[in-house]
Structure formats: C-alpha cells, structure tokens
Amino acid sequence: MKDEGLVKEIPAKSGNFSEWYTAVVLKAELADYAPVRGCMVIRPYGYALWENMQARLDARFKATGHVNAYFPTLIPESFLKKEAEHVKGFSPQVAWVTRGGDADLTEPLALRPTSEAIINYMYARWVRSYRDLPVLINQWCNIFRWEKTTRLFLRTLEFLWQEGHTLHRTQEEAQEETLRILNIYVDFVENDLGVPVIAGQKPESEKFPGALATYSIEALMPDGQALQAGTSHNLGQNFTRAFDIRYLDEDNTEKYPWGTSWGVSSRLIGAVIMTHGDDKGLFLPPRVAPVQVVIVPILYGKEDEAVLSQCRKVREMLSLFRVKLDDRLQYTAGWKFNEYEMRGVPLRIEVGPRDVKNGQVVLVPRDGSGKLAVSLEQLVDETGKLLDQIQRNMLERARQWVMSVTTSAETIEEFKRNLAEKPGFVKVHWCGAQECENRLIDETKTTPRNMPLNEQDSVGKCIICGKETKTLIYYARTY
C-alpha cells in the first residue's frame, strides 16, 4: 500500500506564493516545463480543463453569431509594419522564421504575436459590399511572444488563445460588439471559472497597439497582484484603413468598416489555480473541472465486492456528470482523498460497507464544508445541487476577498498605506492627464488597471493634481 501523498511536496499557499503556484501546477500535472526556455507543455489534465473552458466560451461566441476560422501562423514582416502603433507595440516580442528547408527566406516571417495584420489583409480580399458585413470571425490558435520573464500559464513564449476579429458598418456597431464580448468574458470568467473581475476601459497608456479603445477584465490574485484576464478592443478604422478594406455601402459610396478584436488565453488557467487553490493543492470550479465527481470505495477486505458494486452503480447513475471511479487496489482510500483534493476535484463520493447497508453514499465537497450522507434515490439531484452550490460559493468567496482588499485613496500617502496594509486594488480619481498617471506609477510602483464601467458617477479630486473629475480608475501591482 502506497500512502505517501504528493501533497506534502506543496508548500503553504500563505508562505511563498510563487513556489506554491509552481508546485501546484507541476504536482497536479497541469503543465510542465519544455526544453526551450519559456515554453511549456500543457499536460492532459490541464488540457482537459482548457477543452472545457474552450467549449463553454465557444458556445457563447456561436450563440452571438460568431464563426471560427484558421489563419496562417506566418506573417510577412512588411504586414506587421502597416499599422504604425501595432508594429511598435509588438516588434520587440516577435520570433522570426528566416530559413525554410535549406534556403534563407527573402523576407523574414513573424510567428503571429496576434493576428490583426494577417486577418485584415484577408478581409480586404473578402469584403466588397455592405451585405458582407458584419464579419464575425474567431480563431482558436497558438500565439508566440518572445518574453523575457516567463511563468507557467501566466506568461510563456507560446500560449493558446482565442482571438476574435470583426468588421462592422458603423462605429456604433463596433462599439456594441466590443462591449458585448467584454460582457461575455465577464460572464464566463465569473460564472464558469468563479473568478471575479473588474470590467473597464484601459487608459491610453495601456491600450492595445493600434486600438481606438481597449477594455479589459482585471482579476486580483491572492498575493494582491492584478492579472489582466481578457481584453476587447475597439479598433476604429485603424486597421481597415491600414489594410485598405473598403465596402460599397447601400448609398453607393465606398467606406471603411469599423473593426474590433478581442481575446482570452490559457493564462486564465493560471487565474483559476491561484484564485481557488489552497494548501491541499488545486480546487477546480465544477463547470470546467475535468473530473467533477470522484468516487472512492472504502475497502476493508470484507464486503469489498458489495462496495465496489455500489460504486459502479453510482458511476452509472452520475453518467451525466464528469465522473471517475478510482477502484485501484494499490492505493489506500486516504491516499486517494489527498490525491483528488490536490487535483482539485470539487466533489468526492465515499462508499463504505455501512453505506451499502444503508443504501446511501457520503458526499464530501472539496471546499471543506463537511460531509453529507445521501440516499441513492436523492443522489443525482443532490450531486447537481451541490456542484451548483460549490460553483457559486467559489465566486462568492473570491469576491468577498477581492472586496476586502480593494480600497480607495485620495492621496499618494493613503495609496501607499493601503497597499502596504492590504495589497490589492486601489481606486483613485484621476483627471486623465498622462503626467498625473506617470507620477502615480512612479511613486507607487503600481500600474493603472482600468476605469470600471459600473462606477463612473461619483465626483472626486484627481489624486495627483486635485482637479475635479468623475473618472475613477483601479491601480494595482501586476503580473
């Protein structure tokens, strides 16, 4: 019997947070380091999580009329240069293919750091008439950014994401789309991943290179650092002009469409790990957990067959859930408890001889809220209810915590004091001037996150210059 848990190898979350994070990723077999610096392997357990996330997000895109496509990874250098801001923003991070087969290429090819350039080039060939609009295309793909400092899931040279690229007849439609997607991201990240976010507009300095306006959702990690969890850009006509995309409108004049682009990435897996994990390891939200329910038989050597038989029956009854029966004999029940807690399975079902006798099973939620004996008749209902409740509680608990470390500041001193006492979000009023922003960044070593869409009605004074303003903005330290 093998009873030593991997769990012991995970340091306390409240200790060295960064070590805890890496240990959880590796021990739960979500990912591993690849031989190339800054690259990662997403292991089957991590990839199953990503597949569930993909499916739920993809369904939301399709329900709002979007379709998927696939554009090439390789982008000619000259394309990246067409939008001036765009190339400035991305070129320091680009990886270049310079040789193919045995020959040097005449023009280096970029591995896509994002696909605006190649996609808008194709749109120029496809869009002719107002009847071709809107174009609502998304793609799921790999992305390459030559980052200096990397971290599993959060920042790697290659990662997986989705990127939507749309074209519209009017500026209003493009703005609607930008916010429609932002709301989809909020809904998905909060309700499926249980990660509360602030949805808002980025200040100029944090805009996507080439965008008119960038909106983001910002999550807060347990070490008090903000994580940008998704962005939605109103591109205006910047790319349609740069790539000369014109359509003949109903009034028989040629016009440039209005564009948007938006994306979330496998970085969200990092947000899930950090938000919900604890000293025992991972804790996965039921809606996306690869295994929602694990059944563990309690075997004593006697009546084992009856126990195993009831376990198999339970597995069958719960076939609508993602359920796993671990009936391996070489591991103790105790070892399995630790193992599946470490792997973040949200609900455990224990079946022992007494349970067989009583026609019941014992449900044990991963959140430590206690054990619940349930009759077989009630099992399916109770499992569904309990998983829903676990899902809701995960968001609620995380939201409470974020609120508890979100403060307001009217002076730089107050800002610094808040951050020292409760590392988290600090809300400030801001006049909108770049100099004021620069000074606040310099003094606090934080960065502006976004201007929340739901909180722009109170008048206050700019934390730096004292000018009256209605603009509220979140600041935080950041990944």
Add this chain to the structure above:
Amino acid sequence: MKDEGLVKEIPAKSGNFSEWYTAVVLKAELADYAPVRGCMVIRPYGYALWENMQARLDARFKATGHVNAYFPTLIPESFLKKEAEHVKGFSPQVAWVTRGGDADLTEPLALRPTSEAIINYMYARWVRSYRDLPVLINQWCNIFRWEKTTRLFLRTLEFLWQEGHTLHRTQEEAQEETLRILNIYVDFVENDLGVPVIAGQKPESEKFPGALATYSIEALMPDGQALQAGTSHNLGQNFTRAFDIRYLDEDNTEKYPWGTSWGVSSRLIGAVIMTHGDDKGLFLPPRVAPVQVVIVPILYGKEDEAVLSQCRKVREMLSLFRVKLDDRLQYTAGWKFNEYEMRGVPLRIEVGPRDVKNGQVVLVPRDGSGKLAVSLEQLVDETGKLLDQIQRNMLERARQWVMSVTTSAETIEEFKRNLAEKPGFVKVHWCGAQECENRLIDETKTTPRNMPLNEQDSVGKCIICGKETKTLIYYARTY
C-alpha cells in the same frame, strides 16, 4: 434580384480536374490563398467542416482511452537529430526560427514538422514505472513543412492535424494500438466522410522516418491518383531508446517502452471535396456537413407570410439537425438552389404556397435522386432517414467507382495498359525486394501505396522477378 450563380465559374469536373478542384475550394469559401507562398486560410465554412470532423474523430479517440495535450511548436535542432532516420527524413522540410525579439538564438528552433522528438523527450521525464503505462496522448495542432509544390488542403506549408503518441509495455500492445488506430481511421474516413480506403502496410521505402512499420489508409481520387489519407506507425523502441525513456517493470528491471504514433490532417478535406464534388460544386457528407439541411422558401409575392411561417416551423422541428433557413429576399429561390448545391448542402427543403396548403414540404437530396413530398408529421423521421441514406450512398458510389478502376497486373505491360485505360489502383504481387520495387516505380511512374491487410492470402508471382510470393501490393500515381 440577383440571379447569376457562382456555379458558372466552376469548370466541369471531367475537364481540367485540378482547375475544378481549386475553383470549388475558392467558390465554396472553404479556403483561400494566404500571402505567404504555400500557406492557406481555412475560411469559416471549411473550418466548420473541420470542427465536425474533429469532434467525431476526437470522440473515437476518447472512447478508446486517449487524452489530449498540447506540446510546444518549437523544437531544438539537437532534438530532431536524436533519431537518425527521423532527422534525415524531415530536415529538408523544416522551417527554422533563428531570431527572437531582437536577438539571434544560440540554437535554431524548428517549427514542428511532427512532434515525436519533443513528445518523447517529455515522456522520458514522466514515465518511471509500469504503472505509468500505457501513455495514450493525442494532440490537435498546426504543423509546418516547407514543401516546394503546394495545393490548397492537400499540401501546404502549414496545416492542421492530430498526432497521437503512445507508449506501451510490450511490443504486442504497441502493434495492437497501431492497428486499433488504423481501424478507427478506416471507420471515420469511410463512414463519416464517405471516402473508401485501402488499409495496409507501407513497404520499407515508404515508411515513416524512424518507424518499425508504417500502416496507411489510401484513397483514390477521381483523376486516378492515390491520396494517402492517414498513417499509423509502430515505432518499436526506436524513439524510446533515442530519448532514453525507461520504466521499472513489475519484475524490477528497467525496460524501454514500445511506441506508436499516428495522424490524419486537414488534407482529408481535400479528399472529401474531390471524391464527392461534381460539376455543380461541392457535395458534403451529412455527418460532417456544416449545414445538413437548407430550407428555401418559394415566394411569389402572395401568401409569402404563410410560406415563411411554415419555413420557420420546419427549422424549429429540425433543430436536432444542422439546419439553415435562407429567407433573404434579395436572392431568388433559383439562385439559392444553385448556391447551396455549390456549397454541398446534402439536403434542401423547398416550401411553397401549395406545400403550405397541403401541410407538406418537398425534400431534394443533393445527389440528384429526385424530389420527395413529405407531410409535416413525417418530416423529422424522413429527414433523418434521408440523410442516413445519402451518407451511405456517397460511400457506396465512391466504392463502386474505386473498384471499377482497380485492376491487377502480372506484367509491366499489363500494368501500363491498365493504367492507361483506367487510371487507378493496380494490384501486383511483389517478392519484397527493393530492386523489384525500384524497377516497377521507374517503368510505370507510379509509387507503391500499401500492402492491404485484407488481401494477403493469394499466392502469385512477383511482377518483376517472377518469384512466388503471397505479398500483394497496391500501386498508383500519387499526389
């Protein structure tokens, strides 16, 4: 009213087959040329087809215990060199990243031409004990091969595929896996795509670089050329030795596991287009068609609202199918008939004023088998039956044709005559000697496809040297 069909721009399939193919791909908006030579864009309609194919194949992999993962695209040059045959086979086709950000890399990184090297490197870190076996991992990803001659879907510098990479305790298990997957490929390609294939073993000269044995499925295209539609490799211990993957077996000795790898790609879309298309354009198998049923209202200006209302009712009734109602007023019914035939929608439903009066609709299969009036009560059943029948007929018709151009030859002269009269597969007996194969290739400008698994019992004489042999092998011209 716009009545000119795009169909007119598609040349006859029986004319210049290659021009027909390209026209269908472009006009049906399955794909487009990308700005980089040899690269393609998979457009939404083509990608929806690929998504349906993926879903059905992925379900088969998962039902046989496989899980998905994601490995990095970038592979160090030194890794590719670890398996001697492997590097020789692939290095002429590799694209190289030599610059990241602003710096030259110390070691060039290959864009994966296939992932044996990187995956087996990771396996060496993960596999310790016999309890870790089998490893049954698949990945869906993009692949890069610097090809000289390219063609939409069939051969491009970048394409999409799945690649399975497994490890097993014994040689027998690895061989079982190799054939299990081959059978999954046969089942999928024949029953879901309607493309008949020959499943067999490749001769030495056509083996995957680094494999012990390669099996393939070979389809035959309407121009009489064979298309390799999928491969499954028994890798023996070649890669586990090269990457030093060892496990401690139950008998307490260290052993090398046995490996397999296998893949099919977006090239299969090309096989579907060529096999089923006709002068009207595309014809997609119901099981993977993005739109299985298109509803076209026949509008006369009178009773239009009743017709449209019945159309919407039909759409609702058929919600379990992938159904589309085209109620656009700016196109005529005739234009829509052409459009959806060109796009290969397997079943059209027409609804006119008389149909409303009679409580019926008219079903029109894409295969030209005629029209069928069906009452609303029978609609769901009949639609399901008809789609099944269309699916089966597509395979059957294609199989009949392949059989009609598959011949046997006992001499080179007969071989050449057969090929001239009926370009297709030519079956020959072969002694197994490389010289005999070389001579047959030289004389006929064909290549050996595979040695069919189901037809190895008849004794015959080697077509070149006359030696008695039971080995039968298929030859054909090839893409």
